[in-house]
Amino acid sequence: MSSQNTDECTGAILEMSRTEKFSEMFSELERCNEGAQKQKILEMNELIDEMDKDEFVSVSTIELLYKINHMIYQKKISMGNAVLLLKHVLFCNVLLNMSSHGFHVFILDEKFGKMIVKEGQKKKKRNEKLLVYLCECYLFFTYTIWPEMISICVPCLLKAALKKEESKEAQKEVEIALLSLSCIDFLSDMEKELYLNEITDIIKYHQEHRSLTRLAYQSAWRFLIDRFHKDYSLKDIVVNELHFAREAGRELEDLMKCIDWKGKEEENGRMEVIFIRRWIDVVSIFFNWSLSWNEELAGLIGCLVDLFRASRDNYVEIRKQCICSFEEAVRNPTLKIDDLLKSGAVDLYLEEMKQSTLDERLEFECLQFFLKISERLIEKRDGETNKTKRKELKRKVFEKMEEEGYEDYIIGLFHNICYRTVSDSYLIENYPDCFFYL
Structure with missing residues (x-):
């Protein structure tokens, strides 16, 4: 190729959008050997990180996943390279709160599930890195996780997350492992022996050494708090x-x-x-x-x-x-209701209720907030056995509402909402019993 043609080609590439570059690089994958594929995928992952949400949505499509699945089937991409690309796309899906579930569950989750079980059952020559990648992808896009898969994926990813290396690459791997664990549905059954010591060690170590990224730390907590449900x-x-x-x-x-x-x-x-x-x-x-x-x-x-x-x-x-x-x-x-008073939460709601731009939904939510406080301050409903303290709390709340006509405003707001939403039985039934007890 002549120097002039090379310059023209380079200029054209520079003028391409990020999404166009991604598509072109993806189309070139099947013509590369495994090593060149991996390098190109790493460049594609970096390109994804530079995209805004609209750009990413345009490349993270069901068509992309079908193509990856087809390339795997035709052996035009190695499984290691396929999951290297997939896990980054799915990671960004989860991070941007985009649904990764459902639209491709029938394409890859069964295939990945079988591979995880097969790899996880190996006593020798287990490919630990591939197993981690497969588990991450599986958790990123699977709705219901089989108990057998939980018993393999959770220990595998917690082991990966326990790494204490300080390099950026190691921190990123820990981050992805914890984010994928945080995607496990709170309804999933999980014995404490499977995770508690490890996730506790991860959180405690970070509290002492600040070893995790912000996302990794938040994900560790999400995984643990979701276990609270059961x-x-x-x-x-x-x-x-x-x-x-x-x-x-x-x-x-x-x-x-x-x-x-x-x-x-x-x-x-x-x-x-x-x-x-x-x-x-x-x-x-x-x-x-x-x-x-x-x-x-x-x-x-x-x-x-x-x-x-x-x-x-x-x-x-x-x-x-x-x-x-x-x-x-x-x-x-x-x-405690006293915490809501001292923290300024009650003042905040009162301020909101006087905003001229308050929409109907927020009006309703504000009123629900005060009704719930009123209900809890009724004797035997708040769990506060000290009668004098409960009476003092009632006085504090009432004084807050009385300031600058808030009490009259809330009463008027209640009537307006009831006229608009006559079918709301909770408000209509509880208003007389709760509100006036203040």
């Missing part, structure tokens, strides 16, 4: 030994400092916003299932209040997630 005996480890509320609050506070809250969401770092949203999800799950209280919970509620105020103008989705967390908190009988 095993409340974990509460002492989660609350008092590993200090979930303290750690979640600290992580959220650190992430909040990384964002210019006055700017638009799209102008800020994508990853920090994603991490904040993932942490709020885990906090909501914790509030829903935890039946243990300590003083660190009040600090976590205060952190969510700060986050809500920061996100109020430009970060609608974060704001909505905070509201959902507060709803779970007020329903949790072990979280």
Whole structure:
């Protein structure tokens, strides 16, 4: 090729979009030997990391997965190289909260499942790296996990996540292993002996040495908190030994400092916003299932209040997630009403109810919040046996609502909502019994 033609070709490549480059590189894979394939896939993975969400959506398609499956079938790509590409695509799917489930489950999960079982049963000459990659891909896109698969995948990935190497490559591998574990459905049966010592060691080691990435640490907690659903005996480890509320609050506070809250969401770092949203999800799950209280919970509620105020103008989705967390908190009988008062959560709801731009759904959620507080302050419903203390709490809440006409505003808001949603039996039935007891 002449020098002029080479320059023209190089210029054309530079002008190609990232999605076009990805497609072209993918089409070249089947013409490469295994070593060249691996190098090209590593370059494709780097290209994916540079894409914005719209670009990534355009390349992460069912067609791509069909093509990879077809190349595997025709032996035009090695299984090691196939999963190297697949796990990165699926990793990004999960990270961006895009569904990786269902649309290709019939293509690859059965194939991968059989390979995992076959590789996992080997006593000698087991390809540990391939097994880890297969397990990660399998967990990233599988809805229901067979018990046999859990018994292989969980120990395999926890072993990978226990690595204490400090290189970026090692940290990335740990991150992917923990993220894939966090995708295991909370309904999946799992004996504590299979995971508890390992995941506890991973979390404790990070607390002492800061060895994990932000995403890896959050994923480790998500995996553990999801086990809460079927095993409340974990509460002492989660609350008092590993200090979930303290750690979640600290992580959220650190992430909040990384964002210019006055700017638009799209102008800020994508990853920090994603991490904040993932942490709020885990906090909501914790509030829903935890039946243990300590003083660190009040600090976590205060952190969510700060986050809500920061996100109020430009970060609608974060704001909505905070509201959902507060709803779970007020329903949790072990979280004290006094914590909601001291943290500023009650003030926050009162402020929101006076916003002229408050939509109907948020109006409804605000009223539900106060009805739940009222219900819990009724004798024998709050778990607070000290009658004098309960009476003092009622007085504090009433004074908050009375300030600047909030009480009248809430009553008017209730009537407006009832006229719009006459079918809401909870509001209609509980309003007279709960609200006026304040």
